[in-house]
Structures are given as C-alpha cells and as structure tokens.
Amino acid sequence: QLMQLHDKLSLYFALEDAERLRFIPPPVGVSDWETIRTAGVSKSSSDQAVMYARTFTEALVAWREQDAAAFNTAVQASSALTTDVSATTRGRLRHEWDFSQASPFILAMSLYVLVFVLAALSWLRFSEPLGRAALWILTLTLVIHTAGLISRIYIQGRPPVTNLYSSAIFVGWGGAVLGLILERLYRNGIGSVTAAGLGFLTLLVAHNLSMDGDTMTMMQAVLDTNFWLATHVVVITLGYGATFLAGFLSVVYIVRGVFTRGLDQATAASLSRMIYGIIAFATLFSFVGTILGGIWADQSWGRFWGWDPKENGALLIVLWNALVLHAKWGGLVRHRGIAVLGVAGNIVTSWSWFGTNMLGVGLHAYGFIDSALLWMFIFVTSQLAIIGIGLIPLEKWRSPLAKAKGPKVPHAAPAVGT
Structure with a gap:
C-alpha cells in the first residue's frame, strides 16, 4: 500500500x-x-x-x-x-496518429481468436479446409502483428522491446512466428492453435498493461542504449516466447490426451518432437541472452553477475530448459514426461518475466504492478492444475495412449509416461 x-x-x-x-x-x-x-x-x-x-x-x-x-x-x-x-518528426507524429486509430493489436487479438476456433474445429470435422483457412488467417494476423511492431519501432526510434508492454507484444509475436513455422511443417492444426493462443494471451496482457497510461514511456538511463536493447533484450525475450510456446504445446498434449480421443501414438510422437525442438531453441536463446545481459551489466554497473532477482530468473529459465533436455536425452522422460515438464516451464518463465518485478528490489525492478499479482497467481495455479492432470495414470486417459504400450527405453532409470 x-x-x-x-x-x-x-x-x-x-x-x-x-x-x-x-x-x-x-x-x-x-x-x-x-x-x-x-x-x-x-x-x-x-x-x-x-x-x-x-x-x-x-x-x-x-x-x-x-x-x-x-x-x-x-x-x-x-x-x-x-x-x-523536422520532416522525420512530423512523419512520426502522423504515423503515430494513424497507428493509434488503426489499433493493429486489437485487430490481431480478434483474428487470433478466429484462428484458434478454426484450428480447434479442424480436429473434429472438415480438417483440410478448416486447417488451411486457419493457417492463412494466422499468416494474415502475423502480418498485422508485425506491422504494429514495426510501427512502434519507427515511432520510438528504438528496438522492439523497451518496457513490459512492448515485451508482451514481442513475446507473443515470437511465439506466434514459431507456431506458424510448426504448422507449415506438420499441418495438423497444433501449431495454429498454440500460436493463436499464445498470441492472444500475450496481447491481452499488453492491453491490460496499456491501461496504466503511456505505452511509449521515456527510457530509463540504464536502458538508453539501442545496441543492448537490440541484442540482449530481443534475444532473451525470444527465449521467453519459445519457452511459453513449448509450454502451450505441452498443454495441448495433456488436454487432448486426458479429455479426448484425438491423441494417438503418432500425434503424441509428433507433439513430443515439437516440444523438444522448441525447448532446444529456447535454451539457446535464453542462454545467449543471459550472457549478453551479463556483459551489459558489467558495462553499466561494473559487475557481470550480482545475483539480482531478474538475473536469477533468467538463469532459472536456462537451467530448467537444460534440465528438460537432459531428462529427454537420458531417457528419464518420454512423451508425457516432457509435456509435464514443458508446462512447468510456463511457471518458471512467468516468474522471470513478471514475478521478479513484484519483489520490488534489485536493479531490474522497474515498478510493481498491483493487478499482476492476482493474475499471475491465477496463471500459476492453472498450470499446476494442468501438471496434476498430466500426472493422472495413463489408463485413466481417454486417448488411445491408455491402451497403447509405450516403447522400451534401454536405460536403468524409470521413464515418466509414454
């Protein structure tokens, strides 16, 4: 208070x-x-x-x-x-007016909902036409999302991520781009559903953040460097988006497996490969982004690492993703196991992204958001509930996995799920 x-x-x-x-x-x-x-x-x-x-x-x-x-x-x-x-300033003023009138992110939110509905319906009936329509609308939505990002870059004269609001927009954009790539590769509607879900939710977060006032605030002195904003911040934010996408793919795996008959062995293996690949991508970008952040910290504050809450949060993402990859490599988890761990990645990333700011301490604490505490609690609770659902014994699942015999794993350690 x-x-x-x-x-x-x-x-x-x-x-x-x-x-x-x-x-x-x-x-x-x-x-x-x-x-x-x-x-x-x-x-x-x-x-x-x-x-x-x-x-x-x-x-x-x-x-x-x-x-x-x-x-x-x-x-x-x-x-x-x-x-x-100057002509540049006048052009930016005119473009900012047009941008505010067009409200591209509000339009993108509506289209993401449409993509989600069409892709989900394609799992029930008319899979080919509905899936194709969802893919093309997702492409159009990403064009609008990208246009909004480029507009903000032009208006501010800055890289895409400068504050919490713009980070939410960029996290959703990065996750949606990766989801679109997955959909182009697999053509099963899963990429469209996860891209649309992540895109909508992150834009909803951004919309709520915009209620506090100006979304193009003046830069704090320590952040007033386009080079590090374009490297460390962009790279690590892409790591956020990729980790969230892996978590959303994991949610699809668990929900389809427990509550529907739409998760057979082939689909489970396909989803597992998606989750694994996206987590590998997230690990790379999170690690590189964290190292770049340390170099920036050394230049700004005279030390590479100071166990600041935000630094610890970034390290947690790297360690968690590495843990998931090693668990998969070592045969400790199979398809279901990597999905359960992927959902837990949502909790780790949300803490690093928003939770560390709520502590109100550290060099990276740029302000407490009173409404975020409740919503983060709701989000974390929902992810814990999904993890609990994912741990229900396979014989209780409605999907064909309940009857299928998982492949043998030539390791002494027991594997979680199939």
Missing part, C-alpha cells in the same frame, strides 16, 4: 507540475520535447517553443471560456509553428 501511495503521489505531483505533458516540439537536432513550464521559463528554450507554449495557453483559456473562434485561432497559430519541425 505504501508503494501504491508513493506511485499515486508521484503521478499527482508530475501532473501538477505538467511534467508528463511534453507536447512542445523540439527544434531540429534535439530529441527531447518540452513542457509548457520549461518552454516558458527555460533560457535554453527557443523563441518558437515560447510562442508554441503561448498559443497553447491561449487555446486552453479559450476552451475554458467557451470561445470557439479564439480556440480555433490559437490552434491554427500553433499548427503553423510546427512547420519548422
């Missing part, structure tokens, strides 16, 4: 000081926009910035007095002052 009170008081004083209202355009060669207060009193402000602040103040006074003619005159005068703003 003290943290919430602090955040609200900080917001109040920032608004009272007009610090958040930075709409005085900078001169050519300057990147930071100004507030009315700074433009009016700062010695470094140009005459044009002072005039811009004056016309905006006149517009506010006219609006308060309900003087439409004076308001229009002030707005026209303000618009005339922006002609000297």
